[in-house]
Structures are given as C-alpha cells and as structure tokens.
Amino acid sequence: MNNGEYWNPILETLPREKLQVLQLKKFKEIFTWAYEHSRFYHKLYSDAGIEPGDIRKFDDIRKVPKIEKSMMRGIQGPGKEPFPYGDILCVPLEQVTDYRQTSGTTGQPVYQADTWQDWELGTEAYAYALWAQGYRASDRLFLPFGYNIFIAFWAYHYAGEKLGCEVIPGGVLNTEARILKIQELKATAMGATPTYVLGMAETARKMGINPPSDLCIRKITVAGEPGGSVPATRKRMEEAWGAKVYDQVGSTEIGHWGWECRHQSGLHVNEAFYLVEIEDVKTGESITGPGKRGKMVVTTFSRMAQTCIRFDVKDMIEWNARQCDCGRTFRLLEGGLKGRADDITKVKGVLLSPLAIEEVVRETPQLSPEYQVVVTKKGDIDDITLKVEILPGYKKDEAAIRAALTDQLRLKTNLGYNIEFHEYESLPRSQAKSRRFQDLRPH
Numbered sequence: 001m002n003n004g005e006y007w008n009p010i011l012e013t014l015p016r017e018k019l020q021v022l023q024l025k026k027f028k029e030i031f032t033w034a035y036e037h038s039r040f041y042h043k044l045y046s047d048a049g050i051e052p053g054d055i056r057k058f059d060d061i062r063k064v065p066k067i068e069k070s071m072m073r074g075i076q077g078p079g080k081e082p083f084p085y086g087d088i089l090c091v092p093l094e095q096v097t098d099y100r101q102t103s104g105t106t107g108q109p110v111y112q113a114d115t116w117q118d119w120e121l122g123t124e125a126y127a128y129a130l131w132a133q134g135y136r137a138s139d140r141l142f143l144p145f146g147y148n149i150f151i152a153f154w155a156y157h158y159a160g161e162k163l164g165c166e167v168i169p170g171g172v173l174n175t176e177a178r179i180l181k182i183q184e185l186k187a188t189a190m191g192a193t194p195t196y197v198l199g200m201a202e203t204a205r206k207m208g209i210n211p212p213s214d215l216c217i218r219k220i221t222v223a224g225e226p227g228g229s230v231p232a233t234r235k236r237m238e239e240a241w242g243a244k245v246y247d248q249v250g251s252t253e254i255g256h257w258g259w260e261c262r263h264q265s266g267l268h269v270n271e272a273f274y275l276v277e278i279e280d281v282k283t284g285e286s287i288t289g290p291g292k293r294g295k296m297v298v299t300t301f302s303r304m305a306q307t308c309i310r311f312d313v314k315d316m317i318e319w320n321a322r323q324c325d326c327g328r329t330f331r332l333l334e335g336g337l338k339g340r341a342d343d344i345t346k347v348k349g350v351l352l353s354p355l356a357i358e359e360v361v362r363e364t365p366q367l368s369p370e371y372q373v374v375v376t377k378k379g380d381i382d383d384i385t386l387k388v389e390i391l392p393g394y395k396k397d398e399a400a401i402r403a404a405l406t407d408q409l410r411l412k413t414n415l416g417y418n419i420e421f422h423e424y425e426s427l428p429r430s431q432a433k434s435r436r437f438q439d440l441r442p443h
C-alpha cells in the first residue's frame with residue numbers, strides 16, 4: 001500500500017542526468033520499434049536518411065523528422081489498409097483493443113488505435129496525475145461526461161479505479177441528474193472541462209444547491225481546455241465548488257502527458273512516459289531553458305500500436321525555471337498551455353492570443369464566465385467583437401463595466417473591441433470543448 005507523496009517514488013524523483021539517460025534509451029526503443037513495424041515511419045525515416053543506429057546521444061533525437069496531424073489524415077480512412085488506421089499502425093489489427101478519434105473540428109478526424117497494453121500504460125501514466133493531486137482510495141469519483149469515441153476522461157475513469165477509488169460513471173444523465181447523484185452519493189472528486197465545471201455550478205445554484213456547502217466535491221481535475229491554468233478561470237471554479245482545481249493536459253494521439261500536483265506550481269511533464277521538446281516557432285531551434293515560449297514537440301515512449309514520435313502539436317508552451325516544492329524532478333511548464341500556435345492570430349497587425357481575453361473576462365466579477373470573440377473584416381479593417389453576459393443585478397453598472405473592460409483589454413492585448421452585453425445565459429454553453437473564438441475573416 002502506497003502512503004507516500006509519489007505514485008512512483010523512483011521515477012518521479014530521478015536526478016535529471018539519469019532521467020535523460022532513461023529518456024534516450026526509451027526514445028531509441030520506440031524509434032526502432034516504429035522503424036521496423038510501421039510502413040509510414042519506415043518510409044519517413046528512410047527518405048530522411050536516418051535509421052536506429054544513428055541515435056547515439058540525446059541531441060541526435062533532433063535529427064528525427066517531426067510528424068503532424070495533417071500527415072495522419074493522408075494515411076488513414078477509406079481505402080487505407082489496415083482500415084481505418086493505415087500505414088502508421090505498428091501491430092496486427094487483431095491486437096488492437098481500443099478505438100478513439102480526435103474531435104475533428106477541422107477536416108477528417110485522426111483515428112487512434114491502442115492495444116490492451118497501451119491502454120494499461122496510459123492508465124498508469126494518468127495514475128501519476130491523480131495521485132499527485134491527492135486522490136486516494138477513499139475518494140469517490142464522479143464522471144459527468146458522455147463516454148463516447150473521444151479520449152476525454154476515459155483515462156481518468158480507469159486511473160481512478162487503479163488507485164482504488166470508487167468510480168461513478170455519470171454517462172447519459174443530464175446536468176441536473178448528475179448534480180443530484182453527486183449529492184446523493186457524496187462524491188468527493190470529479191473530472192470535467194472548465195466550461196462544464198462552471199456550467200454545472202450555475203445549474204446547481206438554480207436548483208437551490210450551493211456546491212461548497214451542499215456537495216462534497218473537494219478535488220476537480222479539468223482537461224480539454226486551457227482554463228485550468230488560467231488563474232481567473234481557476235479561481236472562479238474553485239470558489240464555485242469550494243474545491244481545489246487541478247489542470248491536466250493530453251490529447252488523443254499523445255495521451256496524458258502533463259498535470260499539476262498539489263502545489264499547483266505549473267504543469268509537470270510526465271517525463272517517464274513522454275519526451276517533451278520546445279521549439280522556437282521562427283528558427284526551429286530547441287528551447288531548453290526558461291523564459292522563452294515555443295511550440296511543443298512530443299514523443300510517446302509507451303504506445304506501441306500507433307506510436308507518436310516527435311509530434312508537432314502546435315501548442316505553445318514555456319519551461320518554468322522553478323523546481324516544484326513537491327520534490328519531483330519532472331520539469332514544470334510555466335502556467336500551462338499558452339494557446340495553440342494556430343489560435344494565435346494577427347488582428348489589426350497585432351498578435352492576439354484568445355487566452356488573454358479569457359483572463360480579462362473571468363477577472364471581471366460582474367460577468368458570467370461565458371464569452372465569445374468574433375473577428376470579422378469591415379472593408380480592409382479587422383473588427384473584433386467581444387460578447388459577454390452581465391450577471392443578474394449588475395445591469396445598471398453597464399457603462400462602468402464597459403469602461404473597465406476596455407481598459408483591461410487594451411492593457412493586456414493592445415487592441416480595441418466592440419463590447420456587446422448579452423442577457424445572462426443567452427450565450428451558448430457546451431459540455432465539450434468550447435470554441436469561443438471565431439475568426440470570420442476571409443482567408
């Protein structure tokens with residue numbers, strides 16, 4: 001029985017030099033595996049003139065060609081064998097036990113195959129996160145999600161079981177029924193998207209239930225959106241539930257590579273299962289120290305069916321200089337995901353990250369957490385509209401709120417906005433990933 005701070009005391013506290021030796025060994029193994037078992041990787045590496053024997057030292061990893069989502073779309077789908085995964089698959093189809101797919105907001109989704117061993121190791125990686133967040137066998141977890149073809153929260157379910165927690169699948173229930181079940185069973189923890197966590201609290205209050213005093217949820221793990229690492233959004237969630245909120249990151253193709261521990265000092269990268277590199281967007285050079293933002297390139301060490309080697313995720317991240325107080329040697333990211341490289345867009349000639357807008361909206365106490373940003377073109381000029389909802393009782397303060405928002409947005413984003421006030425609860429709410437940023441300019 002594990003009573004300590006770490007799920008895996010050896011790996012989570014391994015000195016960096018040893019961790020890097022281990023990572024190089026694991027990289028070589030997965031590279032060799034993919035080179036020998038996947039037609040896609042074999043061709044990619046043969047064309048680039050690189051083979052397993054060429055990876056001798058850590059820096060050699062950077063010679064390995066990167067992959068990106070668009071390449072997967074070309075090799076999967078109708079007519080591609082073995083159907084539907086295509087040439088990327090490293091194992092016979094008979095060994096595949098789990099299917100998931102990306103949510104495919106643009107174009108064809110990516111199909112993801114796992115073997116049973118892949119799934120077990122993915123669960124193990126997630127167990128590190130839940131343990132670090134203080135989940136223990138006495139916890140009763142509630143899962144308010146749809147249990148569908150997307151990866152979200154499936155691993156939370158299995159990792160909860162692995163820790164010995166009691167797991168309640170809140171599948172097809174509606175939000176009201178989920179809240180009642182949480183109350184009835186005195187659930188102590190849950191996992192959901194930040195949008196849904198905030199939406200559930202609103203619904204609960206409407207039902208006459210005050211989550212901090214009437215429910216027992218004290219730990220919430222959020223994923224799927226960056227909100228868990230946006231301080232104002234986190235504060236809203238923690239206050240609405242009277243619970244600690246921990247951020248957790250991952251994706252269909254990679255798995256669950258990063259999480260916050262109880263000290264909430266930033267996202268730890270699970271370096272026993274993943275190699276995370278940060279690359280300068282303009283120069284392509286590797287960023288190894290803190291203070292500089294770049295895009296994330298990640299390798300999964302333990303996913304054999306459809307492995308992911310030097311995947312250019314297009315998420316922007318930055319190393320944190322700090323060592324976490326928890327004593328883990330796994331590196332920390334500064335403040336979580338900094339938005340997608342694709343989402344950072346030029347508006348009126350200024351680089352805009354939608355996350356900066358979220359921070360301003362969620363810091364304004366008279367507004368609901370929902371908002372939408374729409375960028376259009378009027379003639380030759382970009383036009384940004386920010387739609388927000390005023391909470392009941394504050395309508396009379398509209399002018400003052402508008403002035404404060406305008407100032408803060410100007411300060412944080414260097415841009416002017418048309419601010420539209422909408423009735424409370426009139427903007428769309430969603431359980432899945434919210435797309436609050438719409439760029440309607442012709443491309």
Ligand SMILES: [Zn+2]
Pocket residue numbers: 261262263264265268324325326327328
């Ligand atoms: Zn820590």
